[in-house]
Amino acid sequence: MDIPSYMVGVGKQARAASRLVARADTATKNKALTLTAQAIGRDVRRLLDANAKDLDAARNAKLDAPLIDRLTLTEKTIAGMADGLRQIAKLPDPIGEISELKQQASGIKVGRMRVPLGVVAIIYESRPNVTADAAGLCLKAGNAAILRGGSEAIHSNQAIAACVHEGLTSAGLPATAVQVIETTDRAAVGELLHMNEYVDILVPRGGKGLIERVMQESRIPMIKHLDGVCHVYIDDKADIEKAIRIADNAKTQRLGTCNTMETLLVARGIADKVLPTLARIFRDKGIELRGDDAAREIVPGMKPATEEDWYTEYLAAILAVRVVDGLDQAIEHIAVYGSQHTDAIVTEDAARAQRFLREVDSSSVIVNASTRFADGYEYGLGAEIGISTGKLHARGPVGLEGLTSLKWVVFGNGEIRT
Numbered sequence: 001m002d003i004p005s006y007m008v009g010v011g012k013q014a015r016a017a018s019r020l021v022a023r024a025d026t027a028t029k030n031k032a033l034t035l036t037a038q039a040i041g042r043d044v045r046r047l048l049d050a051n052a053k054d055l056d057a058a059r060n061a062k063l064d065a066p067l068i069d070r071l072t073l074t075e076k077t078i079a080g081m082a083d084g085l086r087q088i089a090k091l092p093d094p095i096g097e098i099s100e101l102k103q104q105a106s107g108i109k110v111g112r113m114r115v116p117l118g119v120v121a122i123i124y125e126s127r128p129n130v131t132a133d134a135a136g137l138c139l140k141a142g143n144a145a146i147l148r149g150g151s152e153a154i155h156s157n158q159a160i161a162a163c164v165h166e167g168l169t170s171a172g173l174p175a176t177a178v179q180v181i182e183t184t185d186r187a188a189v190g191e192l193l194h195m196n197e198y199v200d201i202l203v204p205r206g207g208k209g210l211i212e213r214v215m216q217e218s219r220i221p222m223i224k225h226l227d228g229v230c231h232v233y234i235d236d237k238a239d240i241e242k243a244i245r246i247a248d249n250a251k252t253q254r255l256g257t258c259n260t261m262e263t264l265l266v267a268r269g270i271a272d273k274v275l276p277t278l279a280r281i282f283r284d285k286g287i288e289l290r291g292d293d294a295a296r297e298i299v300p301g302m303k304p305a306t307e308e309d310w311y312t313e314y315l316a317a318i319l320a321v322r323v324v325d326g327l328d329q330a331i332e333h334i335a336v337y338g339s340q341h342t343d344a345i346v347t348e349d350a351a352r353a354q355r356f357l358r359e360v361d362s363s364s365v366i367v368n369a370s371t372r373f374a375d376g377y378e379y380g381l382g383a384e385i386g387i388s389t390g391k392l393h394a395r396g397p398v399g400l401e402g403l404t405s406l407k408w409v410v411f412g413n414g415e416i417r418t
Contacts, residue, residue: 001183007191010146011198013176014119018144021177022116026093028171029140036167037085040132043163044078050159051128058152066256066315070126071153080377081132081160088136088382094400095142098409109411114404116142118200121192122385123148123214125206128156133376133383134203135164135178141403144177146199148192150206151184158182193218203398205386208313223398225363225389227313227339228258230371233330233356235347236269242368243274243346244281249370250344252285256315258387259342259364259374263310263320265330271323272298287317294323310337327352331359338362340389342374363389363396 021029040047051073058068094114101111120143124130131147138145149157161180168175181188192199193214203223204214211226232250234243250261266275271294279299282289289295290305302321309320310333324330327345334343344366345356353367364374374397376384381399388394394402 001185003183003185003187004191006183007181007188007195008198010179010181011119011195013174014144014146014179015198017174017177018116018118020174021139021144022095022118022142024142024173026095028173029093029142030089032139032167032171032173033085033089033136034167035170036132036136036164037082037089039163039166040078040082040085040160043159044075047073047078047156047159047163048075050155053155054128054153061152063152067126067152069254069256071128071156073128073156077129081129084129084133084377084383085136087377088140088400091140091382091400093140094404101411106417107413107415111409111411112406113409114401115407117403117405119144119146119198120201120203120385120403121146121148121195121199121220122203122205123189123192123210124204125150125210126153127205128153128160130205131157131160131180132164134385135161137381137383137385137400137403139168139173139177141400143403144179146179146181146192148181148189151186154184190217193220196220203386221393223386223388223390223394223402225258225339225341225387228260228341228387229263229311229313229337229339230259230261230341230374231263231265231330231334231338231343232261232371233265233324233327233334233343233345234267234270234274235327235330235345235349235352236267237349237352238267238270238274238346239348240270240273243270244277246344246346246368246370247274247278248281250372251282251287251319253370253372255317257372258313258315259371260315261319261344261371262312262314263322263333263337265322265324265333266295267326267330268294268323269326271295275299275321275323282319285317287319289319289321291321292323295321298323313339327355331356334360334362341387342366342371344369344371363387 165175291302342364376397384397
């Protein structure tokens with residue numbers, strides 16, 4: 001395959017399709033989403049067979065267990081993909097919505113209209129469900145999508161793409177509105193990073209290495225996050241049973257996700273009441289604990305934590321534990337070591353909860369619930385295109401509105417400026 005020519009063709013087709021999708025009405029977009037969901041539900045066996053090929057290759061290549069976990073499709077996750085598309089179809093269509101319309105002294109009315117971004121390119125690893133989620137969100141937001149999944153998921157992604165194309169064409173939209181790159185050649189990524197003429201925004205979803213490469217090589221605007229170093233702080237005014245349940249879930253519900261807790265902070269006044277119980281739970285579930293001196297004094301078998309541990313996104317069965325003096329030190333720790341992804345406090349003190357919400361500068365800040373809720377599906381977005389830890393345009397789980405922009409619109413009746 002001539003990669004540069006192929007990628008230019010993809011870009012041209014995406015740009016042309018983006019104009020057609022931008023003007024599609026809500027009913028047409030929803031029909032495409034619903035028909036895609038039906039195709040996915042019908043083709044469960046075919047999707048599982050395609051995924052089995054990817055899993056066999058991944059195991060033969062001795063890929064890490066967390067990556068294989070993210071790669072795996074089941075009947076439940078396939079049903080979840082279809083359900084996510086149906087949810088997106090039910091969401092209000094943001095395109096064309098006019099807000100903040102105000103009459104000015106001159107007589108003109110000035111407002112803002114929500115419009116598509118154009119062509120959205122997503123580079124992602126492992127998770128085949130991203131193919132369906134990204135396609136659905138980009139379509140509903142009036143964008144064309146170029147999707148470059150990881151080589152380890154090529155069969156799964158192409159099988160899902162076939163369902164998406166069926167849904168698009170059956171609804172009268174071009175199949176090129178969603179293009180899944182057909183080659184595993186890494187040169188395709190290099191070409192994509194420089195397609196400024198065709199791509200309006202780039203969304204890298206994957207490991208730190210991928211995102212650092214994209215940041216270094218591309219000048220296309222991005223929605224990204226580097227790390228998910230997520231914290232749970234157990235305040236000395238916490239309900240102990242609630243705190244134990246939340247900390248357990250935040251770490252062990254799933255290890256290989258960006259919203260999994262990587263560091264547990266515990267107030268000194270409650271540490272001896274919660275840490276022994278949590279240590280037993282974590283050890284029973286195979287979690288290695290690495291703590292500071294105060295934590296190791298309470299739980300003697302805990303390994304010593306290094307400075308590097310506080311910065312680390314493990315995505316594995318390892319948890320860093322630190323005992324802090326209280327809320328101020330917890331907030332300071334998160335400011336120094338956190339990645340502005342998701343951080344939670346467990347407390348029954350409303351004033352402290354409010355301080356945590358105001359002062360922790362992360363894209364999701366949670367009171368008395370697990371960090372694992374930091375997800376587009378759980379936030380009612382239907383799905384998400386990714387998590388943004390940046391501060392411009394979109395922040396946190398990025399759903400429909402994050403895939404749109406605003407332009408000024410002006411209504412007049414013959415007014416002229418004097």
